[in-house]
Amino acid sequence: MNKILVTPSSSSYPIYFSQNFDHILEALHHHNLLHRKVCIITDHTVDSYYGNQLMDVLKRSYDDVFKFIFEAGEENKHLNTIQDMYKFFIENHLDRNSLIFALGGGVTGDMAGFAAATYMRGIPFIQVPTTLLAQVDSSVGGKVGVDFLQHKNMIGAFYQPTFVYVNLSTLKTLPQKQLSSGIAEVIKHGLILDDNYFSFVESSTDLVFDLDEAILEKIIQRSCELKASIVSQDEKELGLREILNFGHTLGHAIETLLNFELLHGECVSIGMVGAAYLSYKKNLISWEILKRIEKVLQSYHLPIRINQLESEEIYQQMLLDKKVKNNKIKFVLLSSIGNAVRVGDLNEELIKSSISYLKSDVQ
Numbered sequence: 001m002n003k004i005l006v007t008p009s010s011s012s013y014p015i016y017f018s019q020n021f022d023h024i025l026e027a028l029h030h031h032n033l034l035h036r037k038v039c040i041i042t043d044h045t046v047d048s049y050y051g052n053q054l055m056d057v058l059k060r061s062y063d064d065v066f067k068f069i070f071e072a073g074e075e076n077k078h079l080n081t082i083q084d085m086y087k088f089f090i091e092n093h094l095d096r097n098s099l100i101f102a103l104g105g106g107v108t109g110d111m112a113g114f115a116a117a118t119y120m121r122g123i124p125f126i127q128v129p130t131t132l133l134a135q136v137d138s139s140v141g142g143k144v145g146v147d148f149l150q151h152k153n154m155i156g157a158f159y160q161p162t163f164v165y166v167n168l169s170t171l172k173t174l175p176q177k178q179l180s181s182g183i184a185e186v187i188k189h190g191l192i193l194d195d196n197y198f199s200f201v202e203s204s205t206d207l208v209f210d211l212d213e214a215i216l217e218k219i220i221q222r223s224c225e226l227k228a229s230i231v232s233q234d235e236k237e238l239g240l241r242e243i244l245n246f247g248h249t250l251g252h253a254i255e256t257l258l259n260f261e262l263l264h265g266e267c268v269s270i271g272m273v274g275a276a277y278l279s280y281k282k283n284l285i286s287w288e289i290l291k292r293i294e295k296v297l298q299s300y301h302l303p304i305r306i307n308q309l310e311s312e313e314i315y316q317q318m319l320l321d322k323k324v325k326n327n328k329i330k331f332v333l334l335s336s337i338g339n340a341v342r343v344g345d346l347n348e349e350l351i352k353s354s355i356s357y358l359k360s361d362v363q
């Protein structure tokens with residue numbers, strides 16, 4: 001199995017890449033994780049495709065395999081679902097030696113990780129991401145948590161998995177909208193860290209939509225490498241890691257205000273256009289680069305404008321961003337394709353001009 005190592009200060013763990021679930025037992029054996037109760041956490045949609053596949057593989061080596069299934073969707077990423085998980089763990093006598101599997105997309109990974117981080121003050125968990133977004137982004141780096149009172153990821157922790165196991169074949173059942181949503185984070189990685197990668201993704205649209213295995217594998221591994229290098233340097237987002245939040249300041253505000261009507265990656269796409277526009281206004285990038293970014297996002301069927309919200313409500317929601325300090329919104333901008341800069345001194349007028357841009361017609 002191919003693997004990439006993530007080395008944050010608290011632990012070090014691999015991301016394994018496979019074409020099925022069979023090799024997960026090897027990995028579990030290697031990490032000394034046999035002989036215990038295990039619990040798969042997944043949503044109804046993913047369960048219908050992969051719940052039993054993973055269960056059957058695990059049953060070859062474990063006597064007690066439980067499955068907790070919840071309703072799919074970001075609107076269920078809250079503390080009530082976590083409470084239901086705790087109750088399920090207690091009912092089934094999960095103990096400190098037990099092991100949690102997060103089987104699914106970002107919502108599942110974030111919640112299962114948070115439940116694992118807090119149940120009995122922490123039990124081990126494995127990320128088994130089945131969406132492109134989870135494979136390239138949310139399963140790596142240990143950000144776990146839930147939304148709270150309409151605030152995105154407001155309650156959470158940094159809690160690293162024992163390993164990440166990517167079964168690339170799960171992308172075959174992923175709806176196109178979800179694929180595009182994941183590509184938004186892939187484009188983000190190119191924009192903030194690697195111009196060659198950005199160009200590669202820019203020219204791979206048809207192959208990505210055709211689910212070309214070699215191309216997707218290359219993309220997932222490169223994104224994981226890039227993300228791993230950042231979280232390995234700054235696990236708790238004390239500085240550098242903030243660049244991974246490119247597009248998220250506006251994106252999270254839009255996602256929350258729309259009550260999760262748009263997917264996470266779709267909101268990040270709009271947010272990245274807003275941040276690219278600010279980069280242009282600060283003379284960091286040219287108008288041509290801004291248009292190039294918009295074109296790539298559009299080619300992957302991602303939205304680049306938002307009309308249905310008021311500017312003021314977007315601005316107020318952005319003030320709740322986790323990067324706000326002393327009422328100043330810190331933005332991640334681009335100084336070129338492949339290079340990000342963190343900027344904390346943007347004034348309200350300029351920020352609002354980027355929201356107006358997002359409400360303007362596409363030229």
Ligand SMILES: O=C(O)C(=O)C[C@@H](O)[C@H](O)[C@H](O)COP(=O)(O)O
Binds near residue numbers: 143153237
């Ligand atoms: O891993 C990170 O760090 C990121 O910021 C990656 C983001 O793409 C991801 O959506 C993350 O969950 C957002 O975190 P938040 O701290 O802004 O809620």
